[in-house]
Amino acid sequence: MAEAARWYVVHTYSGYENKVATDIEKAVENRKLHDLIPEVMVPTEMVKEVKDNKTREVERKLFPGYVLVKMIMTDDSWYVVRNIRGVTGFVGPGSKPVPLTEEEVNALGVDRKEIEVNYGVGDSVRIIDGYLDGFIGVVDEIDTDRGTLKVTVSMFGRETPVELELGQVAALD
Incomplete structure (x- = not known):
């Protein structure tokens, strides 16, 4: 029985989030681990910033120092992620990674579920x-x-x- 991939939080050096995410994706590509690690993301938001009386939109990290990885936890997947340069570990007690709960995933809005709309205007x-x-x-x-x-x-x-x-x-x- 294949278990479902869950979201885990990986702690990184501050400022290395994007580098760690791309390195994980490269390792997954090279080792052909797409079935174990389907998705890696650095949650960001667009914010308006005023500098020198000019307003511009910039992308800001929601959780500096963290990368979200959707994976099936096995020895191989754990080893690949843990040994990426810039990764300091998984979030969880000791060395045991703890996946995000369904409520946490929904609150973060990381997994967008397709919702079937079976009603229309006026219904x-x-x-x-x-x-x-x-x-x-x-x-x-x-x-x-x-x-x-x-x-x-x-x-x-x-x-x-x-x-x-x-x-x-x-x-x-």
């Missing part, structure tokens, strides 16, 4: 997650690129528009 949907859990609303707009939709919900006798993520609603049967 009634039930909100299944969040502070409006259990409410029924009518879909006003769907933005699949951003993964959001706008729903009008009747609360306290008023029509209230709310923006939700696609995974927070389900079509009414």
